[in-house]
Amino acid sequence: QVQLVESGGGLVQAGGSLRVSCVASGRTFGRYALGWFRQAPGKQREFVAAISRSGSSTRYADSVKGRFTISRDNAKNTVYLQMNSLKPEDTAVYYCAARTSSFAHTLSQEYEYWGQGTQVTVSS
Numbered sequence: 001q002v003q004l005v006e007s008g009g010g011l012v013q014a015g016g017s018l019r020v021s022c023v024a025s026g027r028t029f030g031r032y033a034l035g036w037f038r039q040a041p042g043k044q045r046e047f048v049a050a051i052s053r054s055g056s057s058t059r060y061a062d063s064v065k066g067r068f069t070i071s072r073d074n075a076k077n078t079v080y081l082q083m084n085s086l087k088p089e090d091t092a093v094y095y096c097a098a099r100t101s102s103f104a105h106t107l108s109q110e111y112e113y114w115g116q117g118t119q120v121t122v123s124s
Contacts (some may be wrong), residue, residue, distance in 0.1 A: 002026050002113050004096050009118030017084045020118055022096030029077040033101040036070060036081045037108055038092035038120075048094070049081060050104035064090075070105045086122045093117040 008020040010041040024032070025118035035050035040117065050059045058070050079096055097111035 001098050002028065002032065002098050003036040004098060004113055004115035006094065006096050006115045006118040009094060009120045011121045012086055014086060014088055014122055014124050016086050016122075017082070018086065018120060019080055019082045020120065021077045021081075021116055024077045024079075024098065026077075030074045032098040032102055032113075033104055034070075034072060035097045035099070035105060035111060036079075037095045037097060038090075038091075039095070039117075040092040045095070045108055047106045047108065050106055050117075051079065052104045053102045057104050059106055061106075065100060083120070086120075088124045089123045090123050091120060093119050 003025040004022050006022045012018050033053050036048040038048050039045040040098050047061050051070045051072050055072050067085045072079045095117045096115045098113040099111045
């Protein structure tokens with residue numbers, strides 16, 4: 001089992017940048033594929049980005065492609081989401097998730113473990 005703790009959320013102006021991080025407990029971080037999802041008020045949780053166990057494969061939602069970058073540091077048990085050119089519609093609670101798998105998954109129901117989320121607010 002793994003526990004995930006997100007950090008780095010906050011308030012940023014449109015056009016700005018923010019990096020959120022997710023630290024995982026345990027010694028088996030390298031076994032997990034990881035993903036970032038987000039949920040805005042009144043909306044369903046949606047996929048943002050995912051990275052394979054090795055880090056060699058990534059996938060992105062069309063809405064963030066070219067602006068967001070997912071990466072991982074297995075030595076630090078950490079996955080990152082670098083967010084650039086932020087827009088007000090990126091405002092949401094951002095969650096990281098983990099799945100015992102080699103591949104980058106895009107469906108929330110495929111993930112076994114979830115963090116508590118970190119709020120990202122983009123002002124116009």
